Amino acid sequence: MDKIIVNGGQTLNGTVEVEGAKNAALPILAATILASKGKNHLSNVPLLSDIYTMKEVLNYLNVDISFDEKNKEMTLDATSELNEETPFEYMSKMRASIVVMGPLLARNSYAKVALPGGCAIGTRPIDLHLKGFEAMGVEVHIRNGYIEASAEKLKGAHIYLDFPSVGATQNIMMAATLAEGTTTIENVAREPEIVDLANFLNRMGAKVVGAGTESIRIEGVKELTGTDHMIIPDRIESGTFMVAAAVTKGNVLIKNAVSEHNKPLISKLKEMGVMFEEEQEGLRVLGPAQLLPTDVKTMPHPGFPTDMQAQMTIAQLNAKGTSVMRETVFENRFMHMEELRKMNAEFKVDGQSLMISGGTQLQGAEVASSDLRASAALIIAGLVSKGYTRVTNLNHLDRGYYKFHEKLKQLGADIERVSEEVTSKTTDAIVAE
Numbered sequence: 314m315d316k317i318i319v320n321g322g323q324t325l326n327g328t329v330e331v332e333g334a335k336n337a338a339l340p341i342l343a344a345t346i347l348a349s350k351g352k353n354h355l356s357n358v359p360l361l362s363d364i365y366t367m368k369e370v371l372n373y374l375n376v377d378i379s380f381d382e383k384n385k386e387m388t389l390d391a392t393s394e395l396n397e398e399t400p401f402e403y404m405s406k407m408r409a410s411i412v413v414m415g416p417l418l419a420r421n422s423y424a425k426v427a428l429p430g431g432c433a434i435g436t437r438p439i440d441l442h443l444k445g446f447e448a449m450g451v452e453v454h455i456r457n458g459y460i461e462a463s464a465e466k467l468k469g470a471h472i473y474l475d476f477p478s479v480g481a482t483q484n485i486m487m488a489a490t491l492a493e494g495t496t497t498i499e500n501v502a503r504e505p506e507i508v509d510l511a512n513f514l515n516r517m518g519a520k521v522v523g524a525g526t527e528s529i530r531i532e533g534v535k536e537l538t539g540t541d542h543m544i545i546p547d548r549i550e551s552g553t554f555m556v557a558a559a560v561t562k563g564n565v566l567i568k569n570a571v572s573e574h575n576k577p578l579i580s581k582l583k584e585m586g587v588m589f590e591e592e593q594e595g596l597r598v599l600g601p602a603q604l605l606p607t608d609v610k611t612m613p614h615p616g617f618p619t620d621m622q623a624q625m626t627i628a629q630l631n632a633k634g635t636s637v638m639r640e641t642v643f644e645n646r647f648m649h650m651e652e653l654r655k656m657n658a659e660f661k662v663d664g665q666s667l668m669i670s671g672g673t674q675l676q677g678a679e680v681a682s683s684d685l686r687a688s689a690a691l692i693i694a695g696l697v698s699k700g701y702t703r704v705t706n707l708n709h710l711d712r713g714y715y716k717f718h719e720k721l722k723q724l725g726a727d728i729e730r731v732s733e734e735v736t737s738k739t740t741d742a743i744v745a746e
């Protein structure tokens with residue numbers, strides 16, 4: 314397995330460009346299934362392993378795809394008859410494959426999808442997705458690890474979500490685009506990725522209003538037609554570089570960063586002493602000589618994003634004094650903390666809260682990432698640690714960050730990625746240099 318080796322202590326300086334948002338691209342790729350006429354052309358598609366998994370799922374469903382990786386553009390043709398089943402092999406690779414269910418139901422009134430199950434960060438049930446479909450007249454059966462869903466014809470409904478789930482909002486919204494009548498979904502997720510999906514659906518001819526607010530209204534239409542769409546920039550990748558710049562006392566211009574999408578993070582970093590300057594090309598982040606402690610609670614948007622929680626704990630560990638981190642979205646998202654203990658991090662876990670005693674010098678160690686954002690957090694910890702940090706299990710990192718180590722290297726980090734062909738003897742030689 315590949316490893317990233319970081320020698321801590323460098324200040325990050327320069328310009329970094331962020332990719333299209335993984336969490337916007339995945340549901341938008343699934344939504345291309347809805348176009349029974351014309352082709353969809355997507356730009357700013359990030360070259361991430363999750364995107365390749367979604368491409369495989371869509372290929373399996375009989376969507377014809379060409380991917381111009383150099384220009385990050387994808388053309389998708391879903392006009393042929395679609396396959397209706399998504400097998401376990403894809404669902405086990407990536408939970409987000411569940412968002413093909415809404416579009417398949419909308420197109421064919423039938424879908425058979427393997428149950429996604431939980432993952433490292435939590436149990437992640439899909440009851441809200443299924444309740445939404447049932448309200449639209451869909452019969453749902455769970456058998457032998459598969460969800461089989463069918464209806465005569467999907468019908469508009471009034472749906473209230475017990476929790477503003479991102480995936481449930483997306484799945485129900487997509488199912489409703491071709492349903493008979495009007496669907497209203499209340500207490501929906503308001504993330505920028507929901508707005509991007511709604512904009513894409515409307516470009517295809519859907520009638521979706523209210524995305525970005527607490528309720529969304531979808532008037533069903535007869536058919537949708539392929540269109541052009543550019544994926545929004547990745548606010549979590551931007552946020553990750555904001556934290557990296559903040560902890561290294563850096564001066565980094567994040568090209569394409571959309572401040573509006575990162576308000577809760579920017580507000581917390583400002584409280585810690587980080588300065589921001591809006592520039593024509595993006596957002597400049599200036600790390601202070603010493604970070605101040607702060608308390609953070611993760612919440613659905615527009616609250617502090619859970620996908621920035623792990624990275625933010627590194628800023629808190631670097632701030633002199635006590636900080637608190639409360640995770641309210643996922644029940645098991647502190648796994649990076651036990652790895653950080655190996656690096657001299659001082660903290661206590663109290664249920665869903667962390668009491669972080671910041672200001673102690675972190676020490677390099679061999680650490681393993683447990684999930685996507687944990688991997689980014691451990692690498693950022695390596696940037697401010699004394700000596701060498703080796704981060705393993707990079708398959709998680711590759712799900713959501715494109716050339717992360719190269720981007721950091723360009724900003725001045727002393728960082729290498731060594732492939733599995735490189736023997737541990739060579740790895741030791743890099744560390745000994």
Ligand SMILES: CC(=O)N[C@H]1[C@@H](OP(=O)(O)OP(=O)(O)OC[C@H]2O[C@@H](n3ccc(=O)[nH]c3=O)[C@H](O)[C@@H]2O)O[C@H](CO)[C@@H](O)[C@@H]1O
Binds near residue numbers: 336437438477502643
């Ligand atoms: C591909 C993608 O966009 N992933 C994001 C999406 O995941 P995802 O769409 O899976 O996240 P949700 O918003 O659905 O989940 C939030 C919480 O609701 C619970 N829940 C969800 C659905 C349901 O039917 N029942 C239920 O109980 C989940 O277990 C979790 O505790 O939003 C999360 C919350 O911002 C982010 O961390 C993920 O990066």
Ligand SMILES: C=C(OP(=O)(O)O)C(=O)O
Binds near residue numbers: 336408409432620686
């Ligand atoms: C948790 C994440 O993704 P997913 O929902 O695909 O697991 C993430 O992007 O941080």
